[in-house]
Every structure is written in structure tokens, then in C-alpha cells.
Amino acid sequence: xxxxxxxxxxxxxxxxxxxxxxxxxxxxxxxxxxxxxxxxxxxxxxxxxxxxxxxxxxxxxxxxxxxxxxxxxxxxxxxxxxxxxxxxxxxxxxxxxxxxxxxxxxxxxxxxxxxxxxxxxxxxxxxxxxxxxxxxxxxxxxxxxxxxxxxxxxxxxxxxxxxxxxxxxxxxxxxxxxxxxxxxxxxxxxxxxxxxxxxxxxxxxxxxxxxxxxxxxxxxxxxxxxxxxxxxxxxxxxxxxxxxxxxxxxxxxxxxxxxxxxxxxxxxxxxxxxxxxxxxxxxx
Amino acid sequence: xxxxxxxxxxxxxxxxxxxxxxxxxxxxxxxxxxxxxxxxxxxxxxxxxxxxxxxxxxxxxxxxxxxxxxxxxxxxxxxxxxxxxxxxxxxxxxxxxxxxxxxxxxxxxxxxxxxxxxxxxxxxxxxxxxxxxxxxxxxxxxxxxxxxxxxxxxxxxxxxxxxxxxxxxxxxxxxxxxxxxxxxxxxxxxxxxxxxxxxxxxxxxxxxxxxxxxxxxxxxxxxxxxxxxxxxxxxxxxxxxxxxxxxxxxxxxxxxxxxxxxxxxxxxxxxxxxxxxxxx
Numbered sequence: 001x002x003x004x005x006x007x008x009x010x011x012x013x014x015x016x017x018x019x020x021x022x023x024x025x026x027x028x029x030x031x032x033x034x035x036x037x038x039x040x041x042x043x044x045x046x047x048x049x050x051x052x053x054x055x056x057x058x059x060x061x062x063x064x065x066x067x068x069x070x071x072x073x074x075x076x077x078x079x080x081x082x083x084x085x086x087x088x089x090x091x092x093x094x095x096x097x098x099x100x101x102x103x104x105x106x107x108x109x110x111x112x113x114x115x116x117x118x119x120x121x122x123x124x125x126x127x128x129x130x131x132x133x134x135x136x137x138x139x140x141x142x143x144x145x146x147x148x149x150x151x152x153x154x155x156x157x158x159x160x161x162x163x164x165x166x167x168x169x170x171x172x173x174x175x176x177x178x179x180x181x182x183x184x185x186x187x188x189x190x191x192x193x194x195x196x197x198x199x200x201x202x203x204x205x206x207x208x209x210x211x212x213x214x215x216x217x218x219x220x221x222x223x224x225x226x227x228x229x230x231x232x233x234x235x236x237x238x239x240x241x242x243x244x245x246x247x248x249x250x251x252x253x254x255x256x257x258x259x260x261x262x263x264x265x266x267x268x269x270x271x272x273x274x275x276x277x278x279x280x281x282x283x284x
Numbered sequence: 285x286x287x288x289x290x291x292x293x294x295x296x297x298x299x300x301x302x303x304x305x306x307x308x309x310x311x312x313x314x315x316x317x318x319x320x321x322x323x324x325x326x327x328x329x330x331x332x333x334x335x336x337x338x339x340x341x342x343x344x345x346x347x348x349x350x351x352x353x354x355x356x357x358x359x360x361x362x363x364x365x366x367x368x369x370x371x372x373x374x375x376x377x378x379x380x381x382x383x384x385x386x387x388x389x390x391x392x393x394x395x396x397x398x399x400x401x402x403x404x405x406x407x408x409x410x411x412x413x414x415x416x417x418x419x420x421x422x423x424x425x426x427x428x429x430x431x432x433x434x435x436x437x438x439x440x441x442x443x444x445x446x447x448x449x450x451x452x453x454x455x456x457x458x459x460x461x462x463x464x465x466x467x468x469x470x471x472x473x474x475x476x477x478x479x480x481x482x483x484x485x486x487x488x489x490x491x492x493x494x495x496x497x498x499x500x501x502x503x504x505x506x507x508x509x510x511x512x513x514x515x516x517x518x519x520x521x522x523x524x525x526x527x528x529x530x531x532x533x534x535x536x537x538x539x540x541x542x543x544x545x546x547x548x549x550x551x552x553x554x555x556x557x558x559x560x561x562x563x564x
Binding site: 014052053055121122125126129135137161187216220221222223231233242244245246281 | 320358359361362365390439444445446447462463465466467468469470471479483485486
């Protein structure tokens, strides 16, 4: 009994320290970042594209656009391929293939992001520069790299969601004379819809927070992008690029960039959680 | 000593408790490794100086088996920050110190370096004036054709805020002019090199000693960039490579010894053979 209580107490302390870490980070980031947003004004911070730290101009609009564009691109690419993988793995692939494919896709999650970035720079950038034009470092490049990076997240969650659709749905549909594809498309995916949306949103959260690979392939220019072949700077890249140097207002503005990112990710995660809860409530 | 009684209590239990033991043990172990006396001399800062400092450290360690030198990048400003925080023994800075920094830190010039403006090998442009470079990077010249090159939009490549190379470039060329917002920003000399090497429309700048043979460096005001022209003071884009120390605290003797080595004839010869200009 004594042993039990000891373990109980120890685990509680560990769990609480993890959560208090999160709380401390939140308080710190907001404490450092919020004052400057209020001081220079919400409009000048969020709705201006003028980022000239030396002149005291801290407008992050082009970076918000950059982050959103890159993330949207990633979710289109990662979503299509991830969902495709999930459907094949759960519905069509023979068991022997699944045993090989699923761990292989999950292995993608273990590759460090700097490796993705490096491959992006060495392989993807020259191809895009040569065949599509522009500097090669672009929204498109970043989207492709991020799309591959979020593939494991999207795939493995989608697989779990699709597998949790009750067997009777499938059997009922087949019994009514639907083909395998009709069953998948009209019954299974529809039943798993909200879970799949949650998978996409978690992938999005990962894409929007990724830094290293994006710095390497997105070009980091401050100009507002006009096409997917233009370079962009994302919120995360901005923090990582300038943090080492920043002091005073500039440092605070970077924390404010962090606050923006924080809120965006919080919103995404909340949506994902609500979605997956709703799907669990419906029983599939 | 403090950990012993805990260990006794925990040793009686199953496997899970080993993690706890490990966790508790780790704290004093990490404390211990901090104040060991044979700690390497830590040199942190400019990524432009880093490769040269690494080379020097390597040669230094061949001769002096006693003390190790640990070289890290991060950027000039980050290097000075690390020095201020007591993380490093020596900061590397590839620009002049600011007035503010001069109050707290002492610079030691270890060499001079030229700043080369680099383009793709196929670019027909050979020579630019300072003003043309300024117009290029502020976005007033947008096509190579305006400089006698091919009809191609100019692709500017800058370094990140806090980079000594960027600061030096802004002080020497841009002065008060703002850099074009279209400029791509790369985090290291290596990344700039990689881009310019494969992009016919790109123009960037980097340490003269790092240009290598894959890029073409332009003459500035009619003077070809070379170590010789830098030492003669004719090539205008030059900057100091500094080792920085805290003014108010004496460096550790190991650090002092490494600096002496770098400033010695032997150390300077190594820098010279790598394309830098010896300090006066």
C-alpha cells in the first residue's frame, strides 16, 4: 500500500509539472508579447505588412498570409495523399502489404525536419525554379515539403477513424449491392467524416508550427506573395530567423508573433478536439 | 551524497522506480559537469568566422594536447549575447562593434575579410559601382538588363537580421537605404552559396574567403575582390573579423592561450592561406 501511494504521488507530481510547464510558457509568451500589440495597435500589428524592426515597424500581415498559404498548400497535398493512403490501407490493400506500408508511412514522422528541408533545397527547389519559374524557394515548395511531413499524422489518424466505423455499416452496404468503392465513398468515409476532418486539422497544426524545413525552402522574403511561386516568410520562420539578434521592442514583437501563432494553433486544436468528440459521440 | 538515501528506498522496488532513481540522479550529475576544470574553450558567434575558427582550433589542438576548443556558429550578435551570458569564453563577430557594445566588450581583430558580391557563373556582368549595388538591393534596379546583363529579373539574396555579414553589408553599401522586401533571406553563407550557384538570376554577398570556385564574384568600383586588394585598402567592401572578450572580466588562461595562438605568426599564416588578410 505504501508503495502504491508513493508511485501515485510521484506520478502526480510529474504530471503536474508537465502541465505547469505549459502554463508557464503560456503566461510568459503572453506577458512578453501582448504589451507591444496593444502599444503599437492591433491594426498596425496584424493588418500591416511593414516589418522593419530597425524603424520600429512591426506589421506581420504578410507573414500571417505566408503561414496560412503554406499550411493550406500542405493540407491539400498532405490531405489528399494521407486520406488516399488511409483508404487503401483500410479498405483495399491486402494484409501483407498493410504490414509493410503502415510502418513505412509512420517512419516518415521520425525523419528530422532539417532533413526534409535539405532534400527540399537540393532536389525540389532546382526543379521548381527550372520548370515553373520564380526563385524556386516558394509557397509551393514549402507546401510540398510540409505535405509530406504531415502525411504520417493524417494517415495514421484517418486509419484509426476509418477502422472505428462499425463493421455492420460495411456489411449492410455490401448486402445492398454496393461495390467496394461505393461502400467506401458513400458509407465509410461519410461515417468517418468528422474524424477525418480532425485528422486534417491536427496535420494543419503540425504544418503551421513547423520551422526548420520551412526556413530552408520558403525563401523568407517579406513581400506579400502574389502567386504560389513567390517566396514567403511564415510566422515561425520570422521568430527563428530573428530571435538570436532581437532586443527590446523587436524581441517583444517576436513574442507577439508567437502569441499570434499560439492563438492560431489553439483554435485549430480546439476545432479538432470538438470534431473528434462529436464523431465519437455518434458512434463512428 | 544527497541522492544515496533515496536510492536505498527506491532500490527495494520494481523496474518503474529505476526511472525515478535515474531522474533524481541526473540532477547532481549535470551540476557536476558544469564546473569541471578541463572544460573546453568555447568560441561562439559569426558563421562567417566559424569555418576559419574551426580550422584554427583543429591545428591548435594538434600542437597543444591539453586544452580543447569548441567552436559554434549562431551569428555575430548571438555570439556577443552568449559571451554576455557567460556561455562562451570568446565571441566571434564579423562586423565592427556598436557603440553600445564597445562599453562592455573588447574587440581583438584577428584578420580582415572582404565582402564579395556574388552572382551565377553565367552572368555577364563583371563590375558594379557601390551605387549600383545599393540600387540593386534596394529594389530600384529590377532587371539585369539595366546593368548590361541578360533580360532577367534580379533575385536578391540577403542574410538574416543579426548576421555580421548582413550588418557589414548594410553599413558598407546600403547605409540608410531600406533593403527590398522582395529579397530572399537565408540563414548562412552556405545557404546563400547554394542558391547563387544554381540560379542564373541571383545576386548575394558573402565572405570573400568562402566564395570558392563555383560562384563569380564581381569587381566593385573596378577593383577585383582579393585578399591583396583588401590589404592594400583598395577594395572597398572589407570588414574586420573580431574575437570579442568581456572588458570587465579576465578571460580564462586557456582562452587567452588560444587567442595568442590565433594572433601568432603560425595562426595568421593559416588564415592567410584561407584567403583572409592578416591583422596589421
